[in-house]
Amino acid sequence: MLKDRDxxxxxxxxxxxxxxxxxxxxxxxxxxxxxxDFSAHDETEAWQAVIDGSRGFVRRDGALxxxxxxxxxxxxxxxxxxxxxxxxxxFTVKPRPDFTAHGWSQVGVExxxxxxxxxxxxxDLELAGRIVTRDGTERLVRTGAVARIxxxxxxxxxxxxxxxxxxxxxxTQPVIGLVPAAGSGAGSDPxxxxxxxxxxxxxxxxxxxxxxxxxxxxxxxHDTQPPARxxxxxxxxASPRLDNLSSTVAGLVALLASEPAPGTISVxxxxxxxxxxxxxxxxxxxxxxxxxxxxxxxxxxxxxxxSARAFARSWCLSADAGHSxxxxxxxxxxxxxxxxxxxxxxxxxxxxxRYASDAxxxxxxxxxxxxxxxxxxxxxxxxxxPCGSTIGPLTATRLGIRTVDVGVPxxxxxxxRELAHVDDLHGLARATGAFFSTLS
Numbered sequence: 393m394l395k396d397r398d399x400x401x402x403x404x405x406x407x408x409x410x411x412x413x414x415x416x417x418x419x420x421x422x423x424x425x426x427x428x429d430f431s432a433h434d435e436t437e438a439w440q441a442v443i444d445g446s447r448g449f450v451r452r453d454g455a456l457x458x459x460x461x462x463x464x465x466x467x468x469x470x471x472x473x474x475x476x477x478x479x480x481x482x483f484t485v486k487p488r489p490d491f492t493a494h495g496w497s498q499v500g501v502e503x504x505x506x507x508x509x510x511x512x513x514x515x516d517l518e519l520a521g522r523i524v525t526r527d528g529t530e531r532l533v534r535t536g537a538v539a540r541i542x543x544x545x546x547x548x549x550x551x552x553x554x555x556x557x558x559x560x561x562x563x564t565q566p567v568i569g570l571v572p573a574a575g576s577g578a579g580s581d582p583x584x585x586x587x588x589x590x591x592x593x594x595x596x597x598x599x600x601x602x603x604x605x606x607x608x609x610x611x612x613x614h615d616t617q618p619p620a621r622x623x624x625x626x627x628x629x630a631s632p633r634l635d636n637l638s639s640t641v642a643g644l645v646a647l648l649a650s651e652p653a654p655g656t657i658s659v660x661x662x663x664x665x666x667x668x669x670x671x672x673x674x675x676x677x678x679x680x681x682x683x684x685x686x687x688x689x690x691x692x693x694x695x696x697x698x699s700a701r702a703f704a705r706s707w708c709l710s711a712d713a714g715h716s717x718x719x720x721x722x723x724x725x726x727x728x729x730x731x732x733x734x735x736x737x738x739x740x741x742x743x744x745x746r747y748a749s750d751a752x753x754x755x756x757x758x759x760x761x762x763x764x765x766x767x768x769x770x771x772x773x774x775x776x777x778p779c780g781s782t783i784g785p786l787t788a789t790r791l792g793i794r795t796v797d798v799g800v801p802x803x804x805x806x807x808x809r810e811l812a813h814v815d816d817l818h819g820l821a822r823a824t825g826a827f828f829s830t831l832s
Contacts, residue, residue, distance in 0.1 A: 393645050393649065393821070394645065394646065394649045394650070394821060394822050394825050397814060397815065397818040398814075400645065400817070400818045400821060401621065401629065401814050401817065401818065403641070403645070404619070404629075404631075404637075404638070404641050404817060405618065405619040405631070407420055407424075407637065407640075407641050407644075408618075408619050408631055408632065408633060408637055408641075409618055409619070411478070411633070411637060412518065412520035412521075412534055412612075412614035413454070413479075413520045413521040413522070413610075413611070413612050413614065414453075414454030414455070414477075414478040414479040414664045414665075415453065415454045415521055415522045415532055415610065416520060416521075416532055416534070417454065417478035417637065417640060417662070418451050418453070418454050418455060418456045418478060418662070418664075419451075419532060421449075421451075421456045421458070421478075421640070421644060421660075421662060422449065422451055422456060424644055424648070425447075425449050425458055425644075425648075428447070428648050429447060430447040430448055430449050430458060430460075431446075431447060431448045431449075432448075432449060432450070432451075433448050433449065433450040434450075435450060435452065439687050439690075439691060440691065441691040441692070441693075442461055442465065442657075442688055442691035442692050443461070443465075444461060444462070444463050444464065444465055445461060445463070446459070446460075446461040447459070447460050447461070450684060452673065452674045452680055453664060453673070453674045454478050454479065454610075454664035454665075454674055455478065455662060455663045455664040455674035455675070455680060456478075456660075456662050457659065457660065457661050457662070457680065457681060457684045458644075458647060458659070458660045459471075459657055459658065459659045459660075459684075459688060460647055460652055460657070460658045460659075460828075461652065461657050462651065462652030462653055462654050462655060462656045462657065462658070463652075463654045463655070464654050464655045465655060465656075465657065465692065466655065466692065467689070467692045467693055467694040467695070467698040467702075468694065468698040468699075468701040468702045468705075469655050469656055469657055469692070469702060470655075470656055470657070470702050470703075470705040470706040470707070471656070471657045471658075471659050471685065471702070471703075471706045471707075471793075472652070472653070472656055472657070472658050472659065472706070472707055472709075472827055472828050473659040473660075473661050473681070473706070473707070473708040473709070473787070473793065474639075474642075474643035474646065474647070474658075474659070474660050474661065474708075474709050474711055474824050474827070474828075475661045475663070475676065475681075475708050475709065475710045475711065475783045475784070475787050475795075476636050476639035476640045476642075476643055476660075476661070476662050476663070476710075476711050476712065476783075477636045477639075477640070477662065477663045477664065477665075477666035477667070477670075477676070477712065477783060478636070478637070478640055478662050478663070478664055479504075479505070479636075479664050479665055479666060479667050479668075480505075480632070480633040480635055480636065480637070480667065481504060481505030481506050481507035481635075481667045481806050482504050482505070482507050482512070482612055482613055482614070482808070483501040483502065483503060483504055483507070483512070483564065483566075483612060483613040484501060484502050484503075484504045484521075484610070484611065484612050484613075485499060485500070485501055485502075485519060485521075485591060485609055485611040485612065485613075486500040486501060486502050487609075488500070489501070489591045489592065490588070490590045490591055490592060492571050492588050495570060495571050496567045496569075496570060496571065497567065497568050497569045497570065497571055497588045497589040497590070498565045498566060498567050498568065499519070499539060499565065499566050499568055499591040500565060501564060501565060501566065501613060503560050503564065504612060504667065504668070505667030505668055505806075506667065506806055507806050507807075507808070508804070508806050508807045508808070509558045509560070509563075509564060510556055510558065511804070511807035511808040511809065512541055512564070512613070512615070512808045513541050513542070513543040514540065514541070514542060514543050515540065515541070515615050515616075515617065515808055516537040516539075516540065516615070516616045516617065517537065517538070517539040517540060517541070517566060517613045517614060517615060517616065518534055518535050518536050518537050518538060518539065518613070518614050518616050519533070519534070519535045519538065519539065519591060519594060519595060519598075519611050519612075519613065519614075520533065520534035520535070520611065520612060520613075520614045521533065521534075521609065521610045521611035521612050522609070522610050522611070523595055523596075523599050523601075523606050523608070523609050523610075523611070524606075524607055524608045524609075525599075525601055525605045525606060525607055526605055526607045531599040531600075531601070533595050533598040533599045533611065534598060534614070535594045535595065535597075535598050536616070537616040538568050538569075538594060539566035539567065539568045539613065540566055540567055541563075541564055541565070541566045541567075542567060544563075566613065568589050568591060568594070569588070569589035570589075571587070571588045572586070572587040572588070590603070592606060595609065595611060614632070615632045615808045615809060617632070617809065619631035619632070621814065626814075627734065627813055627814055627815070628733070628811060628812070628813060628814070629811070629812045629813065629814050629817060630809055630810070630811050631809065631810060631812075632808060632809055632810070633810075634713055634800070634802055634810040634811075634812055635712070635713035635802065635805055635806065635810060636666065636711075636712050636713055638713055638799075638800045638802075638812065638817055638820065639711035639712055639713070639799060639800070639820065640662050641821070642711060642817070642820040642821035642824050643660040643662065643711065643824055644660060645821045645825075646821050646822075646824035646825040646827070646828055647660045647828065649825055650824075650825040650826075650828040650829040651828075651829055652828055652829065653828070653829055653830055653831045654831075656828075656831075657688065658828040659681075659685075661676075661680075661681050661708075661787075663675050663676045663680070663681075663783055666712070666782070666783055670783060670786055676783035676786040676787055676790075677786045677790070681787065681790070681791070682790055682791060685791070686699075689702070703791060703792055703793055704792075706791075706793045706794070707756060707793065707794050707795070707796070707827075708748075708784070708787050708788070708791075708793045708794070708795040708796075709757075709795075709796060709798055709824065709827055710747075710748060710782050710783050710784030710787060710795055710796065710797045710798070711798055711799055711820065711824070712740075712782040712783070712784075712797070712799045713799045713800055713801075713802045713805060713810070713812075714731070714738050714740050714771045714799040714800070714801055714802065714805075715731070715771065715801060715802065715803075715805060716731055716732055716733040716801035716802060716803050717730040717731060717732055718803060723774075724774060724777055725774055725777075726772050726773065726774050727774075729770055729771065729772045731769045731770065731771045731801045732769070732801065733801050733802075733803065733811070733812060733813040733816060734813040734815055734816065735767055735769050735801075735816075736761070736766055736767035736768040736769050736815075736816060736819050737761075737766065737768060737798055737799060737800050737801075737816055737819050737820040737823060738768065738769050738770060738771040738798060738799055738800070738801055739753075739754055739757050739768060739769070739770050739771070739796070739797075739798055740770075740771045740772075740782075740797040740798060740799060741754075741770060741771065741772045741797075742772065742773065742779055745785055746778075746779050746780065746781040746782075746785065747779070747781070747782060747784055747785070747797035748782075748784035748785045748787075748788045748795035748796065748797050749784075749795075749796045749797045749798075750794075750796075752794060753794065753795065753796030753797075754796070756794075756796060757796050757798060757823075759830070760823050760826045760827045760830065761823050761826075763826040763830050764819075764822040764823045764825065764826035765822070766819040766822050766823045766826075767819065768819075768823075769801075771799075771801070782797050782799075784796070784797040798820070798823075799820070800812050800816045800817055800819075800820050801813075801816060
């Protein structure tokens with residue numbers, strides 16, 4: 393797929409359809425890795441020693457770390473890490489989610505991360521994620537399209553087009569059906585909960601368990617409209633969760649298709665909870681990557697000295713989506729550095745180290761793109777519009793590994809449906825493959 397853009401885009405669409413939540417994304421990664429003879433590792437069990445050609449992965453909740461060992465590996469072999477994240481902004485189902493209002497059955501949800509709230513209105517949504525039963529068994533669930541966050545009609549809000557304001561609590565709770573009337577006469581109670589559709593019942597049905605067996609849920613709303621190629625020549629790609637499944641799939645395909653450079657170890661680190669700040673056990677600020685690398689080093693009988701030398705020669709590509717210049721809001725971008733969709737994945741730079749790129753990282757990225765035959769461009773924020781951050785600075789801080797931030801330019805970032813160019817999506821995968829396989 394690194395050589396066939398259209399096949400890559402088809403696979404990206406299949407993966408996104410399989411991954412409505414971070415937990416589904418981790419499961420989809422596991423499925424692809426097992427099909428390629430990567431060995432699953434259990435965190436609670438002893439791991440075998442690493443040898444030339446070893447392939448393995450370990451999954452933690454909605455995160456997964458995979459590795460592929462090159463030839464002539466040694467105790468001080470450096471790692472090449474592609475860091476990304478599996479989660480996307482949106483809505484999470486609250487505990488005790490079922491309630492009714494004015495004859496409608498609704499689901500209590502909490503805002504997850506920083507979504508563009510208005511982009512979630514009037515979409516066909518499903519509930520997807522994981523449930524855990526009383527005995528501790530975890531099950532992945534998805535309900536199909538059952539929910540909608542309805543927007544108020546223009547007739548009832550004549551100023552909506554002048555400035556839509558959504559209350560994050562009152563205006564974002566989806567409907568999933570109607571409460572059955574208690575009777576056909578005037579005495580029926582429109583808010584009676586008897587027989588009302590239930591989100592918990594839907595999740596229980598999807599999991600094949602009784603509703604009272606569900607002890608906990610990590611479930612989110614998901615837009616069910618599938619990805620699509622649009623634009624006059626099919627060059628544009630509209631999809632949910634491009635931030636950041638665009639990077640996750642690029643890292644996966646590159647890991648599968650690219651032989652690690654001799655004496656190196658290629659690593660895909662797909663973290664969860666980046667949209668919340670990454671401060672969880674499966675996030676980039678947590679110990680997951682550090683622990684996995686330490687266990688790989690132990691399998692190489694590495695000393696502290698060996699590990700220090702290895703990290704000093706290691707690199708991390710922090711791959712996360714960035715902003716293409718917006719034709720309707722050009723003043724929001726830097727007046728001279730204006731990355732455009734279709735002109736390659738971006739090197740992301742920020743003087744305040746919201747991105748971890750520096751001059752050495754820029755040089756590495758240029759070499760990687762040249763080796764892959766991929767066009768590239770830079771992104772820097774307008775001084776009046778501070779940028780967000782990524783896992784890059786977090787990884788560099790935890791491990792001391794040189795890190796460079798890159799990503800695909802998007803329009804409508806954090807919308808329920810984002811927009812990219814197919815060449816940029818494929819270009820990121822090709823560049824990542826060169827990152828793994830070259831000695832730059």
